[in-house]
Amino acid sequence: MSKTKMELIADKIVKRFGHFLVLKNVSFKVGSGSSIAITGPNGSGKTTLVKILCNLMAPTRGQVIYQNNHKTIEREHIFRFIGLVGPYLQLYQELSARENIDFFARMRNLKNYSSRVAQLMEVFNLTGREKDAVKTYSSGMQQRLKYVCALLHEPEVLFVDEPRSNLDQKGIAAVYHILQEQKKDKILVISTNDQEDLALADQIIKVGTA
């Protein structure tokens, strides 16, 4: 069990692109051991909301608060606690899988992570392909490698945008196992329109009704 008690709070988030209002007063609270799904039609702002929650995009109004044992985490330290997998996040194509993994692990100041890498590569069926350049991977393999990179540091909050994207049945099964484990004692945030994915969530936020 994770000893950390995390909370993710979205407080009246508004996002405008010019005159176009994408998100209007989105608020929710999710804590360790629970999960939330963001759903809505295409173009409704699901990805925008995920990006705002991950600190990749600034909201027009409102704020995102991360709390660790009731203590607010400073914006510049949030990256230590979160992991994100999404179709718009790309890995470095010229580098090998191992070079990508090493880069992300070292950037997160991880030490002795080799056994964790071996375990994740096994789970996602990528063992033996570590030295190959990412550009030689199929889109499904790249998606699985994104999960490996996002899970290396055992994030307290895992964001998954379109969990099934590009994955075959084996890949989906591996991802589902990971997501089930994540929501046991950490926070899981899924952005999806798939009914099976929505069943994983304790709360559902509908966007696109602005």
Add this chain to the structure above:
Amino acid sequence: MRQIWLVFLKDVQQEFKTRYAINAILLFAIVTLSAVSFSIGTYTATARILAALFWVILFFSSMSGLSHIFIREEETHTADTLKLVARPANIYLGKFLFNLILLILLEIILIPLFIAVMNFQIVNYQIFLSTMFIGNFGLAGGGTMVAAIISKASTKGALFTVLAFPILLPVLVSGISATRKAAESAKLMDVQNELQALFAYGVIIIVASILLFDFVWNE
């Protein structure tokens, strides 16, 4: 510090595999130097003209490669991936370090070639090398920040040089003046103003970039 070094090493790894920036910058320098050399012919240019030509070649050659460091992140959609794991200031400094090394590599090739081809005689190497060393910080610092700004625009290539020129003008003016004096047997004291201007500009542009980079990178 560790993140700065890791961003730098990652960019070096990528550059070794693609050789895009180094090829662009060196080929541009050699082609421009050849064009200038042929157009001048046997005419013996003064130190003032040669110093200006040297900095023009250096400026435009560096413009052909310095922007690549951020454009690559945007075009390959890895900018968000990098944002997820690094503090903005560390990203700027890592990329600044890469561009600084790229500029030094360019100068290692360009300076001997320019001296040989253009018959440029430097009398005071102390002044010349100090000018190049201090000037590099301003060029790389300003160039890296402008690269981050234009990487989100649709007309990246053209915009980079147009936007970088007014920002880097103080480096060009001071650099040309100090280089001319290095070829005219001046003493180190005679270029004090130019070196101070280059140093001050370098410090200001790097500090301002670190402070403002968060807004550029996250918008």
